[in-house]
Amino acid sequence: xxxxxxxxxxxxxxxxxxxxxxxxxxxxxxxxxxxxxxxxxxxxxxxxxxxxxxxxxxxxxxxxxxxxxxxxxxxxxxxxxxxxxxxxxxxxxxxxxxxxxxxxxxxxxxxxxxxxxxxxxxxxxxxxxxxxxxxxxxxxxxxxxxxxxxxxxxxxxxxxxxxxxxxxxxxxxxxxxxxxxxxxxxxxxxxxxxxxxxxxxxxxxxxxxxxxxxxxxxxxxxxxxxxxxxxxxxxxxxxxxxxxxxxxxxxxxxxxxxxxxxxxxxxxxxxxxxxxxxxxxxxxxxxxxxxxxxxxxxxxxxxxxxxxxxxxxxxxxxxxxxxxxxxxxxxxxxxxxxxxxxxxxxxxxxxxxxxxxxxxxxxxxxxxxxxxxxxxxxxxxxxxxxxxxxxxxxxxxxxxxxxxxxxxxxxxxxxxxxxxxxxxxxxxxxxxxxxxxxxxxxxxxxxxxxxxxxxxxxxxxxxxxxxxxxxxxxxxxxxxxxxxxxxxxxxxxxxxxxxxxxxxxxxxxxxxxxxxxxxxxxxxxxxxxxxxxxxxxxxxxxx
Amino acid sequence: xxxxxxxxxxxxxxxxxxxxxxxxxxxxxxxxxxxxxxxxxxxxxxxxxxxxxxxxxxxxxxxxxxxxxxxxxxxxxxxxxxxxxxxxxxxxxxxxxxxxxxxxxxxxxxxxxxxxxxxxxxxxxxxxxxxxxxxxxxxxxxxxxxxxxxxxxxxxxxxxxxxxxxxxxxxxxxxxxxxxxxxxxxxxxxxxxxxxxxxxxxxxxxxxxxxxxxxxxxxxxxxxxxxxxxxxxxxxxxxxxxxxxxxxxxxxxxxxxxxxxxxxxxxxxxxxxxxxxxxxxxxxxxxxxxxxxxxxxxxxxxxxxxxxxxxxxxxxxxxxxxxxxxxxxxxxxxxxxxxxxxxx
Numbered sequence: 001x002x003x004x005x006x007x008x009x010x011x012x013x014x015x016x017x018x019x020x021x022x023x024x025x026x027x028x029x030x031x032x033x034x035x036x037x038x039x040x041x042x043x044x045x046x047x048x049x050x051x052x053x054x055x056x057x058x059x060x061x062x063x064x065x066x067x068x069x070x071x072x073x074x075x076x077x078x079x080x081x082x083x084x085x086x087x088x089x090x091x092x093x094x095x096x097x098x099x100x101x102x103x104x105x106x107x108x109x110x111x112x113x114x115x116x117x118x119x120x121x122x123x124x125x126x127x128x129x130x131x132x133x134x135x136x137x138x139x140x141x142x143x144x145x146x147x148x149x150x151x152x153x154x155x156x157x158x159x160x161x162x163x164x165x166x167x168x169x170x171x172x173x174x175x176x177x178x179x180x181x182x183x184x185x186x187x188x189x190x191x192x193x194x195x196x197x198x199x200x201x202x203x204x205x206x207x208x209x210x211x212x213x214x215x216x217x218x219x220x221x222x223x224x225x226x227x228x229x230x231x232x233x234x235x236x237x238x239x240x241x242x243x244x245x246x247x248x249x250x251x252x253x254x255x256x257x258x259x260x261x262x263x264x265x266x267x268x269x270x271x272x273x274x275x276x277x278x279x280x281x282x283x284x285x286x287x288x289x290x291x292x293x294x295x296x297x298x299x300x301x302x303x304x305x306x307x308x309x310x311x312x313x314x315x316x317x318x319x320x321x322x323x324x325x326x327x328x329x330x331x332x333x334x335x336x337x338x339x340x341x342x343x344x345x346x347x348x349x350x351x352x353x354x355x356x357x358x359x360x361x362x363x364x365x366x367x368x369x370x371x372x373x374x375x376x377x378x379x380x381x382x383x384x385x386x387x388x389x390x391x392x393x394x395x396x397x398x399x400x401x402x403x404x405x406x407x408x409x410x411x412x413x414x415x416x417x418x419x420x421x422x423x424x425x426x427x428x429x430x431x432x433x434x435x436x437x438x439x440x441x442x443x444x445x446x447x448x449x450x451x452x453x454x455x456x457x458x459x460x461x462x463x464x465x466x467x468x469x470x471x472x473x474x475x476x477x478x479x480x481x482x483x484x485x486x487x488x489x490x491x492x493x494x495x496x497x498x499x500x501x502x503x504x505x506x507x508x509x510x511x512x513x514x515x516x517x518x519x520x521x522x523x524x525x526x527x528x529x530x531x532x533x534x535x536x537x538x539x540x541x542x543x
Numbered sequence: 544x545x546x547x548x549x550x551x552x553x554x555x556x557x558x559x560x561x562x563x564x565x566x567x568x569x570x571x572x573x574x575x576x577x578x579x580x581x582x583x584x585x586x587x588x589x590x591x592x593x594x595x596x597x598x599x600x601x602x603x604x605x606x607x608x609x610x611x612x613x614x615x616x617x618x619x620x621x622x623x624x625x626x627x628x629x630x631x632x633x634x635x636x637x638x639x640x641x642x643x644x645x646x647x648x649x650x651x652x653x654x655x656x657x658x659x660x661x662x663x664x665x666x667x668x669x670x671x672x673x674x675x676x677x678x679x680x681x682x683x684x685x686x687x688x689x690x691x692x693x694x695x696x697x698x699x700x701x702x703x704x705x706x707x708x709x710x711x712x713x714x715x716x717x718x719x720x721x722x723x724x725x726x727x728x729x730x731x732x733x734x735x736x737x738x739x740x741x742x743x744x745x746x747x748x749x750x751x752x753x754x755x756x757x758x759x760x761x762x763x764x765x766x767x768x769x770x771x772x773x774x775x776x777x778x779x780x781x782x783x784x785x786x787x788x789x790x791x792x793x794x795x796x797x798x799x800x801x802x803x804x805x806x807x808x809x810x811x812x813x814x815x816x817x818x819x820x821x822x823x824x825x826x827x828x829x830x831x832x833x834x835x836x837x838x839x840x841x842x843x844x845x846x847x848x849x850x851x852x853x854x855x856x857x858x859x860x861x862x863x864x865x866x867x868x869x870x871x872x873x874x875x876x877x878x879x880x881x882x883x884x885x886x887x
Contacts, residue, residue: 038859039876041820050859125581125645129631133553155605156634156643162606163578163631163645166554166666187604292746309746310777314832317681317777320820321832321877322856328833329854366855 007033009071010397011047012232013040013080015281016258016319017360019393020047022055022071023413032416033058035392037360039320048072077409079235079396081257085112085278086219089137091160092118093144093153093176101199102143102175104345105208109215110233110260110276111139117160119144119153132164138222139170141215142184145177147201154180162187171218175199175211194218212275232257232396236358237264237274239399242406243417245270249353249386253395254343254379256336256359257281258319263343280343282361283319285335286312288342295334297513298377300524302331311335322364329366333374336361340378351383351483356418358390365389368499369531372421380509382428382483384472384493387421387500420466422498428509430456430480436506437480440473441495452504456480457512459527460504464497471495472502480506500531544814546677548657550669553577555608556653558669564661568689568799571652572661572669576608578631578645587640590618594640601642605634608647615642656687657799657808675796675810678774678786680740684753685770685802688716690737692809694794696720699742700781700837705730712736716798716807718790721781721837725752728771732756738770738800740790740807742837743780749773770802775829780837783829784866785816785881822880828863832877840865842878850874 007024022034036050052067059067088111092099095118106113115135117128142158145151154176161172165188172193174184181195196214201207220228228234232255240253244266253264261280266272278284285291292309295302302308311331314321323329357375365371371389375381394417398409410417430436436456442448443464451473454460464470474491476482482491495502507527514520552558556575560566587597600616603609609626616624626632630644659671693715695707703719705727713735723731723741725748731739749771756769775782782790798809809815822828822842829839843862850860850872858874865871 039820043821046821125633126578126648129578129645130553134551136551150637152634152636152638159605159633159643162604163608163633164554187606306745306747307778309750313682313746313777318831322852322858322874323854324832324852324856324874324877325834326854329856364856364858366851366857 007070008075008077009051010392010394011076011078012393012396013078014232014257014360015081016040018042018044018047019360019363020051021392021394021397022051022074023416029414030412032392032394032413037363037393041320077397077401079230079232079400081232081259082110085259086110086139086222087112087114087137088139088141088215089113089115089132089135089161090117090141090143091132091157092116092142093151093157094118094120097203098144098176098198098200101206101208102141102211105175105199105211106141106215107278107280108208108275109212110219110278111215112278119157128160129164132160135164137170139218140165140172141175142172143175143198143200145180145198146203147177147198149177150179151177155183158184158187168192171222173211173214173218175214230400233260233262233274233276235399236262236396237266237272237399238403239395239406239410240264240274240356241266241270241272242399242403242410243356243395244268244272246407246410247354250351251354251356252349252352252379252381253356253358253390254340254375255390255396256339256357256361258283258360260284261339261343261359265349275343277339277343280339281319282332282335282339283316285339286316288338291335291338294338295331297520298337298511298524299330299334300521300528301327302334303327307331329370332361333365333370336374337378340374344379348382352381352385354386354388355379355381356388356390356395358393358395362389363391363393367532368419368421369528372424372500372503373528373531375421376424376426376503376505377511380426380511381424382426382481382509384474384482384491384495385424385426386496387424387498387503388418389421390417391419392416420496420498422464422500422502423495424503424505425472425474425482425495426505426509427476427480427482430477430506430508432456432512435477437477437504438475439504441502442471442473443468451475454504454506456506456508457523458506459530461500461530461533462502462504464495464502466498468497469494470497470502503531544676544812545672545674546808547662548655548659548671548673548808550653550655550671552653552666552668558664560661560664560669562661562664565659566655566661566671567658568656568797569654572655573653574650575653576629576647576649577651579648581633581643581645582630583636583639583641584615584624584626584644585640586616586624586635586642589624590616590622592618592640595637597640598635598637601635603632605632607632609644615644654687656689656801658797658810673808673810675808676812676814678740678772678807678809678815680772680774680805680807681776682749682773683771683802683805684749685738686768687799687801688737688768688770689797689799690715692716692718692790692794692796692798694718694791698781699784699787699839702779703727703739703741708734708736710734716740716800718794722779724748725755728752729755732769736769738772738802740772740774740800742773742775742782742787743778744771744773745779746777770800772800772802772805772807776831776836778833778836782837783816783881784839785827785883789813789815817882819880819882821875822861822878824861826880827883828878829881830863830865830873830878832874835863835865835871835873835877838865838867839881842880843870845875846872
């Protein structure tokens with residue numbers, strides 16, 4: 001007898017971890033029926049085996065012997081991380097101005113910056129040239145000089161590249177003074193050079209977008225020969241865009257991987273601005289200046305700076321391993337917060353309706369409050385924002401489909417698509433210890449609670465389970481704001497529930513921490529506990 | 544057993560070997576003339592042009608290598624500006640009318656730092672087949688060095704202390720244990736040790752050591768001829784006992800160590816114990832994360848259900864009996880199977 005079942009396999013193959021979910025028809029509805037994640041090196045057979053084990057426990061017993069075959073024949077919807085890094089060498093006039101702007105633009109376009117040489121980097125000319133001659137890169141970026149000036153130093157930077165690069169040794173991008181483009185083009189063989197506007201046209205302005213766009217195109221042209229639509233860095237933003245269009249909400253999606261990170265900001269009409277940060281993954285934390293000290297400081301319970309430095313190196317060297325101790329988990333999640341903060345360094349994104357966290361660090365967080373804390377502390381989303389996690393890693397695979405199919409997939413999966421964590425109310429400003437905001441929470445069918453007073457530096461959690469909604473009246477104190485101009489002293493809003501609840505966060509932007517380490521640890525532990533403590537329905541938690 | 548080692552060549556290098564040549568670690572594979580510091584050559588003045596006008600008369604483009612006496616610029620009347628020594632032309636300053644060039648050094652050698660046979664040669668690289676074993680690490684520091692292997696500790700989990708570095712280690716690659724302090728590294732370097740192979744090291748101590756070496760290099764105190772290779776993990780992490788036994792059995796063999804690239808070639812050596820992810824019950828395993836980092840043992844069984852470790856992270860896990868006798872449940876993703884040595 002032929003056995004059949006309607007099911008599809010959603011697979012996200014990352015550089016360190018592979019994630020797979022099975023969706024199947026359950027009583028007429030498409031549901032997420034199994035999910036497994038494992039190191040990518042374990043292979044596809046092992047992943048399917050893990051899914052079969054899960055399905056065996058819940059599927060129709062008549063299917064038990066056929067599950068492996070059914071999965072093997074199921075429709076596969078797959079996305080994956082780019083199989084190799086695209087390497088770029090940057091030569092710029094100044095380290096602090098053109099060099100740093102070029103580096104930020106390149107990394108935000110997904111390039112791995114293999115070398116940065118600037119004419120003021122303290123190295124001798126021979127050292128700079130030797131470094132460039134030894135560089136094994138896919139492309140070159142030259143940057144320097146302000147618009148309207150003639151910069152011999154910028155030409156010198158171009159000559160560095162001309163002297164180090166072999167003919168045919170990869171494309172060259174000139175992002176310097178426009179008037180010098182012709183002279184710079186003459187240094188290279190025909191068609192080797194493309195010109196784009198400088199990311200620092202003068203000392204005060206940053207305009208990285210044209211360079212970032214060009215570098216993004218170049219990445220696709222010369223390195224990403226694989227099917228573009230199935231790249232996670234492309235598919236994830238498409239899914240976020242479709243979600244925003246379908247819901248009419250402004251959504252920020254952040255996917256922290258082992259190697260890189262993707263940030264996708266989708267407007268209510270579905271348009272998406274996305275960036276891939278080549279060093280934005282957990283393994284890149286070790287490269288952030290002063291990372292060990294920062295992680296140790298904001299984690300509070302991850303050990304001293306030396307222990308955290310070892311942890312960050314371990315995340316780089318062995319990205320598919322898992323934290324076994326509470327200290328290592330705390331350090332790992334603090335590293336994710338540092339990387340999330342770096343994703344927004346180029347500027348605030350403004351008030352958001354929803355923030356979605358994706359990647360193993362979020363999905364494998366033992367407690368949903370830990371995922372919420374990473375999003376809250378890393379991104380500091382000012383205003384009233386729903387928080388959610390792509391726990392089953394389905395957004396990437398869905399985003400690899402055609403536009404119509406993405407919308408259909410989102411609609412079919414419905415509540416299984418994301419795990420809602422709750423709603424956060426984050427304010428900025430106020431005097432330490434003084435009232436920051438007064439929040440009245442009204443849940444239909446529940447007794448009306450007294451207004452909750454949140455002082456600057458405090459974090460409150462109000463139980464609001466998944467599926468419940470509440471009406472909020474937020475009254476910010478003098479000097480405190482929720483990110484948008486207001487005409488009324490009261491802000492009315494709706495909050496949706498989740499596995500953490502309603503989070504009232506007056507810790508400031510950025511979060512102010514005590515200087516003394518004992519005090520800092522105590523404060524951090526208080527915030528951790530208030531988020532994680534299981535609250536009885538309707539009760540409040542405060543720290 | 545053999546492995547291929549690739550030596551990247553800078554632009555304009557001149558290879559001195561051909562396919563089929565056998566080479567030694569200190570043998571010159573190619574030469575190059577590296578640019579030295581910059582120098583300015585007046586151009587506008589000898590051409591009797593304005594600084595801006597002289598820019599039209601260059602006969603070469605920036606980035607060009609020029610031989611001694613080559614013409615740099617020539618005007619319509621035949622007046623020429625020549626370079627007096629071989630140099631790299633870098634640019635022209637339209638304000639002061641001078642060209643910036645980088646004179647080239649004398650011929651500089653490019654070494655392979657390995658013993659092997661040239662199997663491929665092109666403009667980009669020379670590939671050498673090395674008869675021996677490759678041990679890949681997870682981190683390291685320093686350039687290429689070579690020397691005989693010398694095991695300096697008795698147990699794989701023992702720390703390499705400064706007192707263990709003596710005159711007998713000079714010119715050798717010392718195989719240490721679970722950690723070496725910055726003081727030990729400094730002493731090793733001072734004693735003329737070529738390199739150190741460790742199971743683990745504190746990242747902070749390695750960085751501290753690198754910083755002091757960098758400062759000493761800047762003031763001309765030391766040359767870059769000392770390397771560190773890290774095999775298992777960061778922190779105090781012992782060797783896999785199987786790998787440690789392999790090093791002991793190859794003590795005295797010549798090896799080439801590339802710290803920055805985290806690679807060690809050991810000549811005329813058997814393959815080291817292989818590693819494999821996803822261990823099976825009965826496999827010898829090595830654990831990679833705290834609290835068991837660097838400990839070896841046997842995977843007794845894989846648990847039927849997912850298991851939450853002390854951190855709360857849920858994953859497939861297995862029961863491991865470690866070599867010190869204790870047992871623990873460890874996520875499978877934190878374990879690697881290690882193949883036993885022949886006869887071991």
